[in-house]
Amino acid sequence: MKAAKAETSPRRASIGARRNPASQAAILAAARAVLAEEGYAGFSIDAVSRRAGAGKPTIYRWWKNRADLLMEVYAAEKAVIEAVPSGDLAHDLVVHTTALWGFWCGTPSGRTFRALLAEAQSDPDALAALREKFLPERLRDVRGLFSAAAARGDIPADEIEARLSLYLGFNWFYVLTDQLEAGQASIPAAMRLIAAPTPR
Amino acid sequence: MKAAKAETSPRRASIGARRNPASQAAILAAARAVLAEEGYAGFSIDAVSRRAGAGKPTIYRWWKNRADLLMEVYAAEKAVIEAVPSGDLAHDLVVHTTALWGFWCGTPSGRTFRALLAEAQSDPDALAALREKFLPERLRDVRGLFSAAAARGDIPADEIEARLSLYLGFNWFYVLTDQLEAGQASIPAAMRLIAAPTPR
Amino acid sequence: MKAAKAETSPRRASIGARRNPASQAAILAAARAVLAEEGYAGFSIDAVSRRAGAGKPTIYRWWKNRADLLMEVYAAEKAVIEAVPSGDLAHDLVVHTTALWGFWCGTPSGRTFRALLAEAQSDPDALAALREKFLPERLRDVRGLFSAAAARGDIPADEIEARLSLYLGFNWFYVLTDQLEAGQASIPAAMRLIAAPTPR
Amino acid sequence: MKAAKAETSPRRASIGARRNPASQAAILAAARAVLAEEGYAGFSIDAVSRRAGAGKPTIYRWWKNRADLLMEVYAAEKAVIEAVPSGDLAHDLVVHTTALWGFWCGTPSGRTFRALLAEAQSDPDALAALREKFLPERLRDVRGLFSAAAARGDIPADEIEARLSLYLGFNWFYVLTDQLEAGQASIPAAMRLIAAPTPR
DNA sequence: GGTTAAACGAGACGGTACGTCATGTCTTTTA
DNA sequence: TAAAAGACATGACGTACCGTCTCGTTTAACC
Numbered sequence: 053m054k055a056a057k058a059e060t061s062p063r064r065a066s067i068g069a070r071r072n073p074a075s076q077a078a079i080l081a082a083a084r085a086v087l088a089e090e091g092y093a094g095f096s097i098d099a100v101s102r103r104a105g106a107g108k109p110t111i112y113r114w115w116k117n118r119a120d121l122l123m124e125v126y127a128a129e130k131a132v133i134e135a136v137p138s139g140d141l142a143h144d145l146v147v148h149t150t151a152l153w154g155f156w157c158g159t160p161s162g163r164t165f166r167a168l169l170a171e172a173q174s175d176p177d178a179l180a181a182l183r184e185k186f187l188p189e190r191l192r193d194v195r196g197l198f199s200a201a202a203a204r205g206d207i208p209a210d211e212i213e214a215r216l217s218l219y220l221g222f223n224w225f226y227v228l229t230d231q232l233e234a235g236q237a238s239i240p241a242a243m244r245l246i247a248a249p250t251p252r
Numbered sequence: 253m254k255a256a257k258a259e260t261s262p263r264r265a266s267i268g269a270r271r272n273p274a275s276q277a278a279i280l281a282a283a284r285a286v287l288a289e290e291g292y293a294g295f296s297i298d299a300v301s302r303r304a305g306a307g308k309p310t311i312y313r314w315w316k317n318r319a320d321l322l323m324e325v326y327a328a329e330k331a332v333i334e335a336v337p338s339g340d341l342a343h344d345l346v347v348h349t350t351a352l353w354g355f356w357c358g359t360p361s362g363r364t365f366r367a368l369l370a371e372a373q374s375d376p377d378a379l380a381a382l383r384e385k386f387l388p389e390r391l392r393d394v395r396g397l398f399s400a401a402a403a404r405g406d407i408p409a410d411e412i413e414a415r416l417s418l419y420l421g422f423n424w425f426y427v428l429t430d431q432l433e434a435g436q437a438s439i440p441a442a443m444r445l446i447a448a449p450t451p452r
Numbered sequence: 453m454k455a456a457k458a459e460t461s462p463r464r465a466s467i468g469a470r471r472n473p474a475s476q477a478a479i480l481a482a483a484r485a486v487l488a489e490e491g492y493a494g495f496s497i498d499a500v501s502r503r504a505g506a507g508k509p510t511i512y513r514w515w516k517n518r519a520d521l522l523m524e525v526y527a528a529e530k531a532v533i534e535a536v537p538s539g540d541l542a543h544d545l546v547v548h549t550t551a552l553w554g555f556w557c558g559t560p561s562g563r564t565f566r567a568l569l570a571e572a573q574s575d576p577d578a579l580a581a582l583r584e585k586f587l588p589e590r591l592r593d594v595r596g597l598f599s600a601a602a603a604r605g606d607i608p609a610d611e612i613e614a615r616l617s618l619y620l621g622f623n624w625f626y627v628l629t630d631q632l633e634a635g636q637a638s639i640p641a642a643m644r645l646i647a648a649p650t651p652r
Numbered sequence: 653m654k655a656a657k658a659e660t661s662p663r664r665a666s667i668g669a670r671r672n673p674a675s676q677a678a679i680l681a682a683a684r685a686v687l688a689e690e691g692y693a694g695f696s697i698d699a700v701s702r703r704a705g706a707g708k709p710t711i712y713r714w715w716k717n718r719a720d721l722l723m724e725v726y727a728a729e730k731a732v733i734e735a736v737p738s739g740d741l742a743h744d745l746v747v748h749t750t751a752l753w754g755f756w757c758g759t760p761s762g763r764t765f766r767a768l769l770a771e772a773q774s775d776p777d778a779l780a781a782l783r784e785k786f787l788p789e790r791l792r793d794v795r796g797l798f799s800a801a802a803a804r805g806d807i808p809a810d811e812i813e814a815r816l817s818l819y820l821g822f823n824w825f826y827v828l829t830d831q832l833e834a835g836q837a838s839i840p841a842a843m844r845l846i847a848a849p850t851p852r
Numbered sequence: 853g854g855t856t857a858a859a860c861g862a863g864a865c866g867g868t869a870c871g872t873c874a875t876g877t878c879t880t881t882t883a
Numbered sequence: 884t885a886a887a888a889g890a891c892a893t894g895a896c897g898t899a900c901c902g903t904c905t906c907g908t909t910t911a912a913c914c
Binding site: 491492493566567569570571572573574575579582583587610611613614615617618620621622623624625626628629630631635637638639641642644645646648650 | 691692693766767769770772773774775779782783787810811813814815817818820821822823824825826828829830831835837838839841842844845846848850
């Protein structure tokens with residue numbers, strides 16, 4: 053135990069009447085590290101504070117709760133998932149999903165995302181933030197793919213929400229059950245269905 | 253507040269060297285009630301113990317952790333969701349989904365399920381149990397629908413897993429974001445896609 | 453709650469390279485107000501700073517700790533307790549005590565004094581200051597009464613310290629137990645004993 | 653730092669649904685030790701808890717606040733101050749005072765008592781407990797000395813309170829200013845005055 | 853028919869985390 | 884260069900829950 057003080061040995065005092073970016077960075081890094089090493093179970097403000105060598109009040113001053121911190125941690129390691137529409141929705145979705153899963157597996161982000169979803173189950177505020185701020189932002193690119201396809205007439209415009217939900221749910225299912233590795237084989241078929249022209 | 257002692261007023265002593273079904277029932281009922289009233293946030297062994305008028309060791313003796321208890325609570329209110337295959341997979345899925353959502357909304361089950369998923373994010377054992385015991389069992393009927401469709405040649409047999417994942421994820425997304433009410437409109441379109449014959 | 457900014461609405465900036473008397477006054481007034489309203493329990497540098505609309509460093513620049521500030525607050529509301537020796541020590545002590553208790557009850561001074569004594573129990577420096585600077589100064593007049601009585605031969609000169617301690621302790625006991633109101637009846641008898649000619 | 657776990661190395665689990673005397677003793681001993689070594693300034697429930705190897709809730713379960721704990725600490729090292737009335741009040745008071753001061757100096761009790769008085773200045777409940785429970789109990793013997801003297805006709809019965817206050821205040825003054833050593837010389841004269849027959 | 857064994861309720865135990873408050877130090881900005 | 888503003892690391896506050904433990908009681912099963 054007795055988690056090492058991370059890389060910021062000496063001390064990180066105030067730099068005046070404004071936020072200290074070093075503290076912010078140390079806290080985010082500590083949160084990321086805790087999630088990577090211990091997962092959601094070990095993710096506590098106390099643990100992050102200890103690890104970051106930061107005071108708890110400093111954390112609560114800038115993040116109103118755990119979910120808030122989790123969202124920023126997630127945002128901080130923003131995946132560089134390019135969404136360059138190729139004109140083929142199914143293909144674009146496969147590319148996007150593959151990139152996303154790679155991001156989730158290769159970084160602590162997968163665990164962060166799982167933590168975020170878990171947190172939202174106990175904290176209504178967190179759920180609201182997830183639904184109204186986090187998701188819309190995160191989904192902008194993917195929604196763009198669907199919109200473009202609808203604009204091309206490949207899919208009906210009034211099915212965008214349903215297809216987005218299918219897409220999202222598919223990803224959530226695999227990440228929440230920690231089966232990203234095993235589930236990759238299902239991606240192409242699933243994306244083909246999500247991108248299919250309306251049957252009948 | 254100050255949760256009343258539930259319906260077991262006098263006292264529920266031991267009935268000898270074997271499990272007391274009354275205690276078991278009281279604990280499950282208390283857990284259900286706590287989840288219904290307070291959600292996952294208020295779900296603690298302490299709260300259940302208080303509510304049930306049961307000792308904590310009695311709970312830990314029969315359920316090894318929270319997830320274990322949650323699973324039994326969820327299992328206890330098993331939805332009677334009939335899956336009478338009509339020969340039309342899309343239709344069957346809509347029926348099944350509608351029934352499932354009704355079950356999730358009309359009982360504390362939705363909250364229980366959300367709690368279960370959240371718990372699985374912090375407890376690897378819980379996740380394993382969810383994946384290997386709980387889900388296969390729960391999915392038997394739905395999987396049957398897909399198998400029948402595959403047998404009929406309506407969908408390819410090697411896409412059953414992908415389509416099941418889409419189905420599951422779709423439901424999870426709506427329940428986890430507490431949008432079951434608002435999301436109902438998406439059901440038919442989504443099910444049509446999940447049940448679609450392979451495009452091309 | 454949410455302590456209003458006191459009477460110094462606009463702002464009190466620096467007035468150059470010297471102490472700003474307005475700030476000093478505002479801080480003392482705020483400290484007095486906090487003590488009056490919340491007592492020692494609510495007396496914190498933070499609270500004073502908020503109330504005075506002053507920065508904490510401004511307080512720490514001029515007062516090295518809470519005790520220091522408390523002493524100045526107490527000194528600032530110096531009782532005008534005249535000690536006009538009448539030639540009758542007992543009578544003079546009764547007069548002085550009555551005036552002192554009136555001062556303690558009618559102003560926040562009683563609470564300030566209690567705070568000061570409490571503070572001195574955790575801070576050795578404060579105790580030293582109390583003993584070596586504050587008390588001798590405060591006691592000058594009363595000591596004068598005893599000296600005069602000794603000069604008259606009413607009491608032995610070598611008992612001045614003991615009698616002063618009795619006098620002081622008597623007052624402290626009542627103020628520290630917040631019984632000034634109820635204890636007034638004891639004053640005459642006590643003063644008579646303190647001023648008594650040596651028995652035997 | 654990292655205060656040793658005191659002498660109770662292995663662990664002190666529950667001994668059933670009742671108070672564990674070992675924990676109680678460990679907590680009292682730890683509180684005493686903290687007071688002896690750090691004084692009131694270092695006396696925090698956290699510090700006591702760490703030192704005792706006890707959980708904070710265990711402390712709060714049995715003592716409702718710091719003052720409560722302080723009072724029990726003080727009571728636990730009960731002075732064996734015999735009050736065997738000799739028939740001479742002044743003499744008895746000198747004996748009693750000398751014993752009391754010896755007790756205060758030779759044990760951590762002096763510091764405990766000072767802490768108790770300081771605590772009572774910030775916590776009204778503590779003050780009430782001090783006034784209504786602690787003092788009357790502690791004063792029983794001394795009050796007995798005064799009553800006996802009054803019964804003998806040595807002092808007026810209606811002056812008992814005033815004289816008790818003088819006695820108490822005298823002791824408080826010296827202990828609160830940490831001058832017990834230096835003040836001993838004043839004891840005889842002071843006690844003679846407190847015990848004096850009513851002058852005039 | 854007395855003895856043993858196990859489950860029961862109760863609740864205390866040592867811990868960890870919660871979210872808030874105060875400490876005293878620090879820096880920047882403003883005047 | 885003082886003053887305000889307020890961020891900073893630290894650490895105490897009092898509470899909730901964790902999972903374990905021991906109690907004393909109650910009953911059924913065994914001898």
